[in-house]
Amino acid sequence: MTDTSSSLPERAIDYLNIDAQLSATELELRDKVRAFVDARIKPNIKDWYERAVFPRDIVRELGDLGVLGMHLSGYGCAGRSAVEYGLACLELEAGDSGIRTFVSVQGSLAMSALHKFGSEEQKQRWLPPMARGEAIGCFGLTEPEAGSDPGSMQTRARRDGEGWVIDGAKRWIGLASIADVAIIWARTDDGVRGFVVPTDTPGFAATNIEAKISMRASIQCDVTLQDVRLPAEAMLPDAAGLSGPFSCLNEARYGIIWGAIGAARDSYESALSYALDRHQFGKPIASFQLTQQKLVTMALEIQKSILVALHTGRMKDAGNLQPAQISFGKLNNVREAIKIAREARSIFGGNGVTLDYSPLRHASNLESVMTYEGTSEVHELIMGQAITGIPAFR
Template structure:
């Protein structure tokens, strides 16, 4: 525990099972990821071996039930996302891509055979998945996708390109969304299929310990049983995005907590003008405001989590959480950086790494603008897209 945890006392609002999930996630993140994350960020290195540890801990697809998945509560899942992102956004992203996107797509829309074949191995981390939706010229408009899947005998041929696909060069399978004559459909595509090409985007200044790729489908042929039979249309892909957004609502507060912790610690250890930095009123004001926004973000995440558990959560409410919590996490990181002075731009502190990563989180799963327009539409009944 630390001053932030003690002052907030979130555990008073949590069940023993939820606290256990959070504690185990924090232990894993601090023992396995934290000691190597600065070097991995610097070297653009993704540690595939940690995936199996996440699987052994039950964190992959943990909010799903059956098929080897843990069946944890929504809040437990959120708390795990919080702890992984407190170390680095890239590892919360992995949990999101594997569990909230790839596994959720199969769990919700796959056949029983597909669920039995893939989900148990994905839950252990033995099989890694990715989620291929975004296209180079589509961005925030997935309905503009041009990737196609055309029937070819008893199978399908997929042609097109995707961009910013997390884990694609590491994954064993891809959930690919493509336009068909019947509408947009999802497919389970082995990444070793002929014509599947994933190229890591090497110029990133953010999420450097993670992997995002450009993907090409050069007449990739898959069998008929690769089709996800449960739904036709873009709504299926968007529902998976909402699962991932839920994890973001919690995760970014972990990054915010890490930055706030660094600022509080530094303000008590560093002396300026003959006294601790934290003894100055302006410094205390900044720390207090950072803490208040962190606490508000956590309470918002908890409220959204309880709604999800009750089955009453709406996409618009998820947009409130994603818009607010990412925005406030970035503001907290920025203020923390200023309190750390020149040292704040070094890798001696995690703040600049979190700031860079949070800019990616702000962009994916819906930009600030998109979530603002979602809420504007909900308030007025008028679409401004």
């Protein structure tokens, strides 16, 4: 898969000249990540996706690129802005949702939990090697019977002398089978708390969820914790209740606002390039009215979604972004991205169902993106409560 954007008209790529709203530093970072994706992800993603392989060899390369925990400060993290992090997510997901998901799980979930709530010892132990890609983290919140309702989690941590013992199960835990450390959320006598669990601790086991038809170049796992014994200092000292994991989820949801645009943009650019080259009835199919209508609709929604993401990022950098506003972006941008990927596939006709072209792969991945970090229905309820003042979750 090669980059097609360089051969397309400028107006087709950035119709509203949104690049003019970005600083030179933001553009430099975006172009650096885009070049990495064009060189390392797009030429290989067909093979990785077909074989359902996550390319572990790129983890340290992502560390060298500076995108692991890039929105965090100190401890070897890049300290980039929210907008810069978002632009990186957009470019990574233009390669594949699974690659952006790795960066999200590592940085927005596991590293963010340590950075927000960890002790100084926990931060020093884990954050620098995670930022370099020398250690991998995962985030254990979702359970087999507790998806959209994490408050019903059954994983339990009990006191045992000075330490803790954890028993329970987690499901759909990204990276768990290759992780060096897991952030595990468990119920205690004092409410939900987070624990830093090295994955070589006896009783911790992670099994890959196989036979997926989405996110095939990514790792999701079932995790079991059986009599996992931890020292007292394994608990995250500054996280109490569900507000801790929810704050990390909002970091990940924010990245998805941008990432989904990357999948949509790559689908659109691939379809546009194909439509300009593909001839039927003696002329390029891009000359037909119905094809142009599809392309225009895609361009409209991509440009609007970028504006939503950029405004959301500016609010985040200003420190006044609210969780319900993150839900707006996640709900809208993923919803539109999956429509764009599906519509883009139609331009390829039968060729579009092969892995030679990206839209159907993106659409399949976006089914997962639409579900994780809060389903579309959950974000509709969050927005509904914000609009009406009435919670409708129960």
